[in-house]
Amino acid sequence: MATLSKPSADQFRNDVYAITRLIPVGRVSSYGSIASSIGAKGAARRVGWVLNGSFSVVPAIPAHRVVNRLGLLTGRVHFPENMPMEELLRAEGVAVEQNRVVNFEELHWDPMVECEIE
DNA sequence: CATCTGACCTAGT
DNA sequence: AACTAGGCCAGAT
Numbered sequence: 532m533a534t535l536s537k538p539s540a541d542q543f544r545n546d547v548y549a550i551t552r553l554i555p556v557g558r559v560s561s562y563g564s565i566a567s568s569i570g571a572k573g574a575a576r577r578v579g580w581v582l583n584g585s586f587s588v589v590p591a592i593p594a595h596r597v598v599n600r601l602g603l604l605t606g607r608v609h610f611p612e613n614m615p616m617e618e619l620l621r622a623e624g625v626a627v628e629q630n631r632v633v634n635f636e637e638l639h640w641d642p643m644v645e646c647e648i649e
Numbered sequence: 650c651a652t653c654t655g656a657c658c659t660a661g662t
Numbered sequence: 663a664a665c666t667a668g669g670c671c672a673g674a675t
Contacts, residue, residue: 573670574669576656577671581656599657
Protein backbone atom coordinates (compact mmCIF):
# COMPACT_ATOMS: atom_id res chain seq x y z
CA MET A 532 0.00 0.00 0.00
CA ALA A 533 1.15 3.49 -0.64
CA THR A 534 1.75 4.63 2.86
CA LEU A 535 2.06 8.22 3.89
CA SER A 536 5.05 7.34 6.00
CA LYS A 537 8.33 9.00 5.36
CA PRO A 538 10.62 7.00 3.10
CA SER A 539 13.27 6.68 5.76
CA ALA A 540 10.77 5.34 8.24
CA ASP A 541 9.44 2.94 5.67
CA GLN A 542 12.87 1.62 4.91
CA PHE A 543 13.68 1.31 8.56
CA ARG A 544 10.61 -0.80 9.08
CA ASN A 545 11.43 -2.89 6.06
CA ASP A 546 14.94 -3.51 7.33
CA VAL A 547 13.75 -4.47 10.77
CA TYR A 548 11.33 -6.98 9.32
CA ALA A 549 13.99 -8.41 7.05
CA ILE A 550 16.52 -8.86 9.82
CA THR A 551 14.00 -10.32 12.21
CA ARG A 552 12.97 -12.92 9.68
CA LEU A 553 16.61 -13.94 9.36
CA ILE A 554 16.87 -14.94 12.99
CA PRO A 555 17.37 -18.72 12.98
CA VAL A 556 15.01 -20.98 14.89
CA GLY A 557 16.24 -21.62 18.37
CA ARG A 558 18.22 -18.39 18.46
CA VAL A 559 17.36 -14.94 19.74
CA SER A 560 18.44 -11.42 18.89
CA SER A 561 18.27 -8.06 20.59
CA TYR A 562 16.89 -4.65 19.70
CA GLY A 563 20.22 -2.92 19.84
CA SER A 564 21.96 -5.44 17.63
CA ILE A 565 19.27 -5.17 15.02
CA ALA A 566 19.27 -1.38 15.13
CA SER A 567 23.02 -1.37 14.79
CA SER A 568 23.03 -3.77 11.88
CA ILE A 569 20.72 -1.59 9.86
CA GLY A 570 22.77 1.49 10.52
CA ALA A 571 20.54 2.98 13.16
CA LYS A 572 22.63 2.57 16.24
CA GLY A 573 20.92 3.93 19.30
CA ALA A 574 17.49 3.58 17.74
CA ALA A 575 16.67 0.40 19.58
CA ARG A 576 13.43 1.92 20.73
CA ARG A 577 12.21 2.35 17.21
CA VAL A 578 12.88 -1.32 16.58
CA GLY A 579 10.48 -2.27 19.32
CA TRP A 580 7.95 0.19 18.04
CA VAL A 581 8.21 -1.25 14.55
CA LEU A 582 7.93 -4.81 15.78
CA ASN A 583 4.77 -3.82 17.54
CA GLY A 584 3.13 -3.49 14.16
CA SER A 585 4.52 -6.76 12.86
CA PHE A 586 1.65 -8.90 14.05
CA SER A 587 -0.54 -8.28 11.05
CA VAL A 588 2.33 -8.68 8.63
CA VAL A 589 2.78 -11.68 6.37
CA PRO A 590 4.80 -13.75 6.32
CA ALA A 591 4.70 -13.82 10.08
CA ILE A 592 7.57 -12.06 11.80
CA PRO A 593 9.23 -14.03 14.59
CA ALA A 594 9.14 -11.04 16.89
CA HIS A 595 9.29 -13.39 19.85
CA ARG A 596 12.92 -14.05 19.00
CA VAL A 597 13.78 -10.46 19.80
CA VAL A 598 14.56 -9.63 23.39
CA ASN A 599 16.44 -6.86 25.11
CA ARG A 600 20.17 -6.92 25.57
CA LEU A 601 19.90 -8.59 28.96
CA GLY A 602 17.90 -11.47 27.56
CA LEU A 603 14.72 -10.30 29.23
CA LEU A 604 11.39 -10.80 27.52
CA THR A 605 10.42 -7.18 27.88
CA GLY A 606 7.95 -7.32 25.04
CA ARG A 607 5.98 -10.25 26.28
CA VAL A 608 3.12 -8.05 27.47
CA HIS A 609 2.47 -6.96 23.91
CA PHE A 610 1.92 -10.47 22.61
CA PRO A 611 -1.48 -12.04 22.08
CA GLU A 612 -2.81 -13.92 25.08
CA ASN A 613 -3.06 -17.15 23.14
CA MET A 614 0.52 -16.80 21.92
CA PRO A 615 2.81 -15.78 24.77
CA MET A 616 6.41 -15.00 23.92
CA GLU A 617 7.59 -17.56 26.39
CA GLU A 618 5.51 -20.27 24.81
CA LEU A 619 6.74 -19.50 21.31
CA LEU A 620 10.36 -19.55 22.40
CA ARG A 621 10.01 -22.80 24.27
CA ALA A 622 8.39 -24.33 21.22
CA GLU A 623 11.60 -23.56 19.36
CA GLY A 624 13.81 -25.07 21.99
CA VAL A 625 14.70 -21.86 23.80
CA ALA A 626 14.59 -22.24 27.55
CA VAL A 627 12.93 -19.37 29.33
CA GLU A 628 13.06 -18.84 33.06
CA GLN A 629 11.56 -15.93 34.94
CA ASN A 630 10.96 -13.94 31.76
CA ARG A 631 14.57 -14.42 30.89
CA VAL A 632 16.27 -16.42 28.15
CA VAL A 633 18.51 -19.12 29.57
CA ASN A 634 21.99 -19.18 28.05
CA PHE A 635 21.21 -15.92 26.34
CA GLU A 636 24.85 -15.29 25.62
CA GLU A 637 25.09 -18.50 23.63
CA LEU A 638 21.79 -18.09 21.86
CA HIS A 639 22.25 -14.45 21.01
CA TRP A 640 22.29 -14.05 17.25
CA ASP A 641 23.91 -10.81 16.18
CA PRO A 642 23.23 -10.04 12.51
CA MET A 643 26.46 -8.13 12.11
CA VAL A 644 28.65 -10.69 13.78
CA GLU A 645 27.05 -13.96 12.71
CA CYS A 646 26.32 -12.99 9.15
CA GLU A 647 28.49 -9.98 8.60
CA ILE A 648 25.77 -8.19 6.69
CA GLU A 649 26.99 -5.12 4.84
C1' DC B 650 0.39 22.84 20.45
C1' DA B 651 3.42 20.91 24.53
C1' DT B 652 4.75 17.07 27.11
C1' DC B 653 5.40 12.38 28.17
C1' DT B 654 5.89 7.73 27.26
C1' DG B 655 7.71 3.62 25.07
C1' DA B 656 9.12 -4.22 23.08
C1' DC B 657 16.03 0.22 24.37
C1' DC B 658 20.99 1.45 24.17
C1' DT B 659 25.33 4.09 24.56
C1' DA B 660 28.06 7.31 26.59
C1' DG B 661 29.49 10.50 30.06
C1' DT B 662 30.27 11.61 35.10
C1' DA C 663 31.39 0.38 39.38
C1' DA C 664 26.83 2.88 40.02
C1' DC C 665 24.08 6.57 38.41
C1' DT C 666 22.44 10.25 35.12
C1' DA C 667 21.56 12.08 30.94
C1' DG C 668 20.92 11.97 26.14
C1' DG C 669 19.40 10.02 21.86
C1' DC C 670 16.01 7.70 18.60
C1' DC C 671 10.97 9.00 16.59
C1' DA C 672 6.15 8.20 16.50
C1' DG C 673 1.78 7.81 19.25
C1' DA C 674 -0.99 9.15 23.12
C1' DT C 675 -2.90 12.63 26.34
